[in-house]
Amino acid sequence: MNFLLLVVALGLAGASPLPDSKVCQPHSKPWQVYIHGGHPSCSGALINKWWIVTSFNCPTIPYSSLASLGEHDVTVEEGTEQHIQVAEVIRHSPYRSPAHSLAMVRLAEPARLNHNVKTIPLPTRCTQPGETCYVSGWGSTVPNQYEPDQHLKCITVPVVDDQTCMNTLPEYIYWSHGMVCAGQNNSDNCLNDDGSVMVCDGQLQGVQWMGLGCSNPSVYTKLCLYNNWIREVMDNYAPPLTTQMPPSMTT
Incomplete structure (x- = not known):
C-alpha cells in the first residue's frame, strides 16, 4: 500500500507544470x-x-x-x-x-x-544586423496563441538585416525605413504583445510594430530615427x- 501511495505521489509530482523559462526575473525590467x-x-x-x-x-x-x-x-x-x-x-x-x-x-x-x-535611455545609435537584443512584454510566447500573460515575459532575439526581413515577411506587409526586424524564422522564441519593448546594449531601440507569430521575425519601430x-x-x-x-x- 505504501509503495502504491509513493507511486501516485510521484506521478502527481511529475504532472506539475514546469516553470516557464521565458518569465522575466521579477522587476528586472524596471522601465x-x-x-x-x-x-x-x-x-x-x-x-x-x-x-x-x-x-x-x-x-x-x-x-x-x-x-x-x-x-x-x-x-x-x-x-x-x-x-x-x-x-x-x-x-x-x-x-x-x-x-x-x-x-x-x-x-x-x-x-x-x-x-x-x-x-530607459533613448538610442544614441541604430542597431546592427546580428546584434543581440532583449524583448519584454506581457504577451503570449506560445505559437498561434495571442492572449496576454499575467507575468512579464523576456526573450532574446537577433536583429535581422532589412533585406532578409523583407524577403521573409508576408507580401501584404509594406516595408518602411522606420522598421527594424528582430527574431528568427520558425522558432518558438516569439512574444506577442502590442508595444513590447526591445532593448539593445542598454538602450531603447524598438517597440513592437507588428508580431507575425513564430514563423517570421517581429517588426519593431526603429526608434533611433525618432529621437527628434x-x-x-x-x-x-x-x-x-x-x-x-x-x-x-x-x-
Missing part, C-alpha cells in the same frame, strides 16, 4: 510599463518620469487608461506598483504601414523613480506647471 483600461492591454517603456513610448496601436485613452509601473504579475498587488492615470496620448502621423507606428503617453503625475521603477520627434513631443506637450502662492499670501 517596463503595463498599460491597461483599453482593450487589449499593452506595453510601453518609461523614458522619463512623465513620458512613456509605445506602439501606435496600443489602445490608450486619456483619463480612462492606467499606466502601471513596477509591475511583474499583473494579477496581484506586489507592493512595488505605481498606478498612474494617462493624461495625454500623442500618436505619430501618418499611422502605421507604410509610414510609422509610434505613440507617446504622458502621465497625469510624475513617476516616483526607485529600485523597481526606472527609465520624441523630444519635440516632450517639449510641446510638457505637463502644466503647478504654481503655489508664496507663504505670505496664503490664508
